[in-house]
Amino acid sequence: MKRRDLLKAAVTLPLLPLLMRSGTALAHSAGNLATTLRSRLRPGQPGWPAAAEWEQLKRQVGGRLLKLESPFAHCDASPPDGACAQALKQLGNPFAVGDNPALTQTSGWADAWSSQPSAYAVAAENPADVGAAVNFARKHHLRLVVKGGGHSYQGTSDAPDSLLVWTRHMNQVSLHDAFVPQGCAGHLAPQPAASVQAGAMWIDAYAAVTTGGGRYVQGGGCTTVGVAGLVQSGGFGSFSKRWGTAASNLLEAEVVTADGQLRIANACTNPELFWGLKGGGGGSLGVVTRLTLRTFELPEFFGGVNLTVKADSDAAYRALIAEAVGFYQRALFNPHWGEQMKFYGGNTFEVSMVFQGLTQQQAEQTWAPFLDWVHARRDCHVSKPFQALAAPARHLWDAEFLRKYLPSAIVSDDRPDAPRHHFLWSGDHDQVGWFIQGYQSAWLPASLLQPERQARLVDALFEAVQHQGVSLHFNKGLAGAPADAIARARDTATHPQVLDAFALAISASGDDPAFPGMPGAKPDLAMARRRAAAVDRTMEALRAAAPDAGSYVSESDYFLRDWQQGFWGGNYPRLAAAKRRYDPDGLFFVHHGVGSEQWSADGFTRLRM
Template sequence: MRIFAIAFIFKFVLAVTADSAPRCRCTPDRSCWPSDEQWQALNNSVSGRLTSIQPVAWVCHDPTFNNATCQNLTAINTNSLWRRAQPGAVQMINWESWLPVNQSCYFETPRSVPCGQGKISKYSVVAESVEDIQSAVRFATAHNLRLVIKNSGHDYLGRSTAPESLQIATFKLNDIEFSDDFVPQGAADGKSVGSTITIGAGAVLFEIYAALLTKGKIAVLGSSYTVGAAGGYVQGGGHSPIGSWKGMGSDNAIEFDVVTAEGDLITVNEYQNTDLFWAFRGGGGGTFGVVTRATLRTFDEAPMVVAQINISALASENTNYWPAVATFSSYVPRLEDENCSGYYFMLPNLTFPGLGQISAVAAVILCAERSNTTEVEDLLKPMLDPIRKMAGITVSLQSTAYPKTVPAVTGLLSGGADTTGNIVILGSRLISRELLLSEDGPTRLTNALSQLPAGDTEPFIGHFVAGGQVARNGDQVRSALNPAWRRTAVHLVWTRSWAPGASREDVQAIENQLTHQEVPIFSGLEPGMGAYLNEADANEADFQESFWGPNYARLRTIKQEWDPTGLFITRKGVGSEDWDDAGLCRLTEKRIRP
């Protein structure tokens, strides 16, 4: 009885202690915040790679105004490659501000407007080794700090920033290696999976494509210069202009090297830590650990034909515009069956110099394993001929044959870098093959699109990057990817924005319209299809179901097993429903921060 009583009391004490433990991250205004000496100790452990951060526009505002530096930085502010390498910047600048406490720092606002830290981290470890990442993870754990992983900062949901946090920047870890016969660690049979590319956490697409070109290989990647492939791209699923041909990026991930919440370096593949392997392929970046390297399957080069299509009508004669869009959309599943992927940009209210107001569709279609432009143009005739017959509609088509896929895909990339440094939020929905092949489905889709406000610079974008091998992989690949992707024909996106310095009320009005009025138009069109977690509404309602469908319950279990304290919390990521929007306080305890 005495032993039982002691055990009961001990268990009770543990429970009380656990319940009373801090459930908010430590912040600079609290005594738990690391001392200067402790920050210096971290700096020593990472060989001097710890840096204190200010927002990049800091020098354009009083009292830290510096005219020459401000002019120089303003000139390169929209260059994505520059933003990639700045710990104090991300690609979409709305995620640098912290509106609830009125903190922002924009190049565009007057010099006299105070510059706040916003959601930019207080410190960054600019990692050059796995050991640097391990030191940062252990330091964050020891001091109960909010931790953020910034790859290139190319993120639409605000996962690369968090206020009053410690950042791990991975952009310098951009090594690239190839193998002709890659054997995953732990493979009992020693069986090779074939040719692969292994990329460091910070390697971005323009670097990877350049390396692939020298080897005569292709990999499933995206179409923006500064997307970090090993980060949120492949961990979130990763759609691609060769998706219909070769599947999703996550379908082709073979192995990950990962630093866990304990600070351990582990290998994750189908032989080791298999639960994490399932989660890393589609479960979301920055959620289960820090990926230091990822190995992806590669394929031999093949020829490709790229077709560019323009469909237009004068605004005064655009009664056939939406029927033309419906006809185009109805043919997308057939294109995907032919290993063709692509994008179509719908601009129903475009101001065009010399013509006034027009309604337009600009499309690019990439057809793999084809070298004959006539063959591709014949493939497009059943789609384009009915559109050409519509009154008031003009159609143009130009096709180009490429001997290799990589130059065809990189031809989509503009200039020497993406233009970023702007304010962007997205609406997003996955549109099924079944809907587009149904008798009234394309019309229902365009009726929904026509209800959205449409401006010159905010197109509706249809990514037809699924079907084909993406669909077939549903029976072959076991991963956390939302099963809705296996039914998807089009990933639909539209954008919303506001001016830098807009009031909190104005911003909230735009966000609320997107979340509560616009997105429901499409979620009601096809209940259960969901959205792509890398390119979706940052305030997506019921994000667990939208992003992962039936996979969420297992993802949450894996998250609790590998990261029970929630060190790796990202906005709208697995387990984030337990925390406030900033990831600073658990919702089970009264918040100490907005």
């Protein structure tokens, strides 16, 4: 796949004055916004807000306007300043990284983007702060960015020369026994739910809902991912094969739209905005301030299994892949099982899967036939013994329980004032600040599991791993899920292929953190391009078996060409209509977000009306 050159910033001043509109008219309706904006402004350009105007915004948001600078900006000083030293000390702590509005959880992507702070940030604590920032950006023609968790691989949660709406401090979670969306009384039955503010991470939600409340909320696997961003992008967690996507369980959203108004969106009020927020991508339709998600009864147990097998030859490895595919179809293709089988070069196969609703003994019995097959062969060897563990479901995100019984599985926020419930799964630690070299995904249709088609999938997997490792994320495909979970997901903006996908295939490569200015942060771009090319070849091999496969918007190729079709398929025209209705002036821009084809790659210059 050829990688296109990124457009350089081409900032030109508007040739004609923009129409001046009163705040009252703007607040009347999102549909009244005029589409006259041609270019956004950068610091130093005529029209950039004067100091007095920034000061006025600061007073309006209760002093919570921050002028941002990277903590690595003065690392070349002798000695380095305190901000640099502190940032380097905490670089491996994702909670500390997230608490710095000038940083993101991903430091960049080769030939694509690098993490650079906004010019200013509003550290929002309530919807009024968000509305003030939105109105200020619209009035002064500024590039606006929204960041909660800051995990975006695509770099959508930061941009230089912009105004950032930073929702980190809006992180409260509240539980409801009988929630009815606004305006839906008499239409929808009350149901248990949880309301989560936009800056909360999934560990905050799990601690409140599961550890504290004894219920389950469908969220993400990585505990430091922001709730709002994940829901808006679709949202898969370890147990999505049972309870569906996070987006499909959204009952109501509170969102500030481009006119600065705070709106309620649900099935009865602003239904098209509601539908667009369910998988249409974060940062495109408005700034979400609160989400309310349905909750479920917990199963008795959650658990996981791990295993690594190495084959002695290519022929043995092909046989191992074939047995793994067949075994998955026979024994694991159901709502009990999620997460990954991984296929690597060197003829190595790894299992890292989770289960729900089974005991440890039942999980062991499920895997016994596969282990018997491996042990019966002389050309396949277990290099990491099979292990199955189960625990009461309420303790899966219980930090104190895990510190006592499974301390190696987690990495705690080690700062003295850190909340006790904050931890990261050890397996996610290598993504803290990582620099992406290549990343692609593809939905694999369940038809490939049919006995007569399995050989095609096996051939594709074997060919793929000759270039780069690939993992099958079974929880990120809803084929095999209960009918109710599939029905809810069908009523979202997520690509329809997810409904019939048994897995999302992912191939990726990354390197150590490389924030601009960080000492020693000099990515080897030649190596990065070689590895990105290897990812290309890996996914080309898989797409030979699934030629029209779409991609998951949150885990995909930055350089994807037909991204509208790749991310949303037939849902894109409806999403584009919602964008025109609620943000016709294109205030909200993210890379490969809905409506972004109308703007330059940096989001500063409008290409067409």
